Amino acid sequence: MRKLYVNARYLLVPAMTIATIIGLYLGGFYVWLGVVLFGVNTILDTLTKDIHLRADFDDSGNSFGVKGFQYSVMYLMLPIFIVLQTALANNLYKFVSLGVLETSEIIGSILSCGLWAGLGIIYGHELSHNKKEGFAVSRAIMALSGASHFTYAHVFNHHLDLGHEKDPATAPRGRNVYAHAWLSHMGQSKFSYDLERKKLQQANSRFLSTRNMWLRGYLYSLPTVVLFVWSGGIVGVAALLAVWSISNFLLEALNFMGHYGLIREQSKPVEHRHSWDNDNLFTSWFFIEIGRQCDHHVRGETFFWELDDVQGPNYGIGYFSLFVLTLIPGLFRAFVQKHLDNWDNNFATEGEKKIIEEYFPNKTSLLGA
Numbered sequence: 001m002r003k004l005y006v007n008a009r010y011l012l013v014p015a016m017t018i019a020t021i022i023g024l025y026l027g028g029f030y031v032w033l034g035v036v037l038f039g040v041n042t043i044l045d046t047l048t049k050d051i052h053l054r055a056d057f058d059d060s061g062n063s064f065g066v067k068g069f070q071y072s073v074m075y076l077m078l079p080i081f082i083v084l085q086t087a088l089a090n091n092l093y094k095f096v097s098l099g100v101l102e103t104s105e106i107i108g109s110i111l112s113c114g115l116w117a118g119l120g121i122i123y124g125h126e127l128s129h130n131k132k133e134g135f136a137v138s139r140a141i142m143a144l145s146g147a148s149h150f151t152y153a154h155v156f157n158h159h160l161d162l163g164h165e166k167d168p169a170t171a172p173r174g175r176n177v178y179a180h181a182w183l184s185h186m187g188q189s190k191f192s193y194d195l196e197r198k199k200l201q202q203a204n205s206r207f208l209s210t211r212n213m214w215l216r217g218y219l220y221s222l223p224t225v226v227l228f229v230w231s232g233g234i235v236g237v238a239a240l241l242a243v244w245s246i247s248n249f250l251l252e253a254l255n256f257m258g259h260y261g262l263i264r265e266q267s268k269p270v271e272h273r274h275s276w277d278n279d280n281l282f283t284s285w286f287f288i289e290i291g292r293q294c295d296h297h298v299r300g301e302t303f304f305w306e307l308d309d310v311q312g313p314n315y316g317i318g319y320f321s322l323f324v325l326t327l328i329p330g331l332f333r334a335f336v337q338k339h340l341d342n343w344d345n346n347f348a349t350e351g352e353k354k355i356i357e358e359y360f361p362n363k364t365s366l367l368g369a
Helices: 002-008 012-026 028-047 067-098 103-119 121-127 133-143 150-161 177-202 213-219 222-259 281-286 293-298 319-326 329-346 350-359 363-368
Strands: none
Touching: 012 028, 012 067, 012 103, 012 281, 028 103, 028 281, 028 319, 067 103, 067 121, 067 133, 067 222, 103 121, 103 222, 121 133, 121 150, 121 222, 133 150, 133 213, 150 177, 150 213, 177 213, 177 222, 177 329, 222 319, 281 319, 319 329
């Protein structure tokens, strides 16, 4: 029973995504189910903010997690997300060509699809650390949101340059989540572009070739573009842009919340203190332990169900709750300042403190930035 419990608790996103898909096909008020579930999750996350569980191991130190099952679920999420977008395309066709859906229904459909496509990116993240077939599945999942560049940038840029200005995914102090979403997305794409350009130059190959993984990544998104153009024309294009904007915003919000304001000296090792943990019960189960950033960035290839509480910097609330705060920049900065002060005083090295003093000499001024 313990093994069943440990593995089943990570099925929240698959179950809710399927429920959202059913809602899209049912039409009417049900198309808003994805939005409603997002709100319910925020409430559950807030209610469980003080419940923290360790990773589950038996007396011999073996994990209760079943690798075959967990990876099967992650691979299965690719067709589930394809069906999610197909369900939205179906509603677009009904709205544009058949005229049988109301405007409110298509808006609800777009928001529900965008939210759950964005939440599903956690599987693209997890699989990016698998050097075999999982990496390819990660690229395909990310391509559904027009962000196939993420897989390379996350592994070869973010994890290596964490906490440094070379990492576009680490938000510096004073930046808000809206600016970060754009700067991080474009910065990671540029990293992947530069990576491929250098590789192709060294191989004496042309940039415009099938060997260019940066270009191929965006071509993986072409079937999605064709689907939405076919189903809704210009309305379909607008809907797809909205879905991609929402899903990528959620992705970059996770990066923003996981590393905001933390600093690491270049060439120094990545340690637990260079990330923020968000590991209350609901966040841990829903986001398949992605909130345990401290352990994840030290043991990047560790299975998510084995990541543990390492007593690193911790916001004390989950991702849903914190996300609401990030949407109001002034409120977020007021909340995070005490945590930054604690990090500066109790976690930062002397070298990191010098960087803080150089770039942020008046920390309190950031509250009103």
